[in-house]
Amino acid sequence: MTRIPVLLAFVTTFGSAQWLETTMHLGDSFPAALCYNAVNNKVYSAGAEIGYVSIINGATNWLSAMAEVGSVPWDLCYNPNSNKVYCANSGSNDITVIGGASDQVITTLAAGDCPSALCHNSVNNRVYCANYNGGSVTVIDGASDQVVATVPAGDWPRALCYNPVNNKIYCANEGSVSVTVISGATNQVVATVVVGYSPYALCYNPQNNRVYCADFGSNTVTVIGGASNQVVNTVSVGYFPFDLCYNSRDNRIYCTSYCNEGEVAVIDCNSDAVIATVTAGDNPCALHYSPTNNKVYCANCESNNVTVIGGTSNEVLRTIDVGAYPVDMCYNPVQNRMYVANYEGASISVLRDSAAAIAEEPAVPCAATGHSTIVRGALVLKQLGQQRRASLFDVSGNAVAELHPGANDVGHLPPGAYLLRSGAEAVTKVILAR
Secondary structure, three states: OOOOOOEEEEOOOOOOOEEEEEEEEOOOOOEEEEEEEOOOOEEEEEEOOOOEEEEEEOOOOOEEEEEEOOOOEEEEEEEOOOOEEEEEEOOOOEEEEEEOOOOOEEEEEEOOOOEEEEEEEOOOOEEEEEEOOOOEEEEEEOOOOEEEEEEEOOOOEEEEEEEOOOOEEEEEEOOOOEEEEEEOOOOOEEEEEEOOOOEEEEEEEOOOOEEEEEEOOOOEEEEEEOOOOOEEEEEEOOOOEEEEEEEOOOOEEEEEEOOOOOEEEEEEOOOOEEEEEEEOOOOEEEEEEEOOOOEEEEEEOOOOEEEEEEOOOOOEEEEEEOOOOEEEEEEEOOOOEEEEEEOOOOEEEEEEEHHHHHOOOOOOOOOEHHHOOEEOOEEEEOOOOOOOOEEEEEOOOOEEEEEOOEEEEOOOOOOEEEEEEEOOOEEEEEEEOO
């Protein structure tokens, strides 16, 4: 195996709150997707042109290993139940499974034609793969790594998301103007929901138990009830809605408009109305939320930069230049870093908040009553010092709850391991039990 040289370029100017900490150049990797493993604090980058997944140490930002996968790896998904990473290889029609601790390839599984999107079911420990040209979803058992079902979907399934409250998987079918709803328990299609033209992206809102679908060809976002499988609202947004993300603190959905001089529409989830339109760069194609900083990061692929938006203010805080054609992002809650995959730049930019860089010493960690990491029903936090809030993450690095001093109801979350984060670097492991 030929190792790709990594060049780290450090930026030492802290003129504003958000800054470019490091750029990692990955040779001819052309990173197309990123994901985060919070158990081992690693970032994974799928190199679409070389058939490798680069594995980065989240603490040091150094390339620690590379795993050889199939042809044209296009999406990544972390399975926290089994500590594995799944890579959808769109060119070889298969899925590579990588051990989270070992960095070794465990197995390769056959998928449908052009696997292009992945998601994980934490209740049943299953991984789902949308096969874009195959009109189907491949279902993998996360414990045995065996394909247990192939579920029919619509034409050109391109996006997936998971609803843990009702244990459902949603598949956006770009060519069928529909979203296929799959039972996580039975692997059966329970509904087909008609949405706008060319559905491109999906996002789940746990607070209102709704799924939001970006309709690229209709300039709308369709809102689907998590329990009812019915359309409950249709929201008009800007031209060519392309990607979505959720702000758990302010209960908002963000939607990019994929065009020159692009915009980000901010949707209030209580009213399902657009409350702000934020100017971004050219062709904004990816969004990611940082609950620690309550900021939304928008990657603008044609202007080679990232727009940082205040989660409460809806104002542009800063625009940060990154590598050429940024297409994906993932968040490391332990070091409070946002990783940006620059496809044409063959690099990964690491963004950080200067507040975290100024004070590297950990704050006093907030803890459950009795300092126990095992919680049932309510998570009780002691005082947070200068911090007014804390955030609870699943071990994939996704924010699942915003917390406050006192009792926090977490009974709606699936049992398992989580990370509780307050301040710049204070992290506590929490086990939710029934």
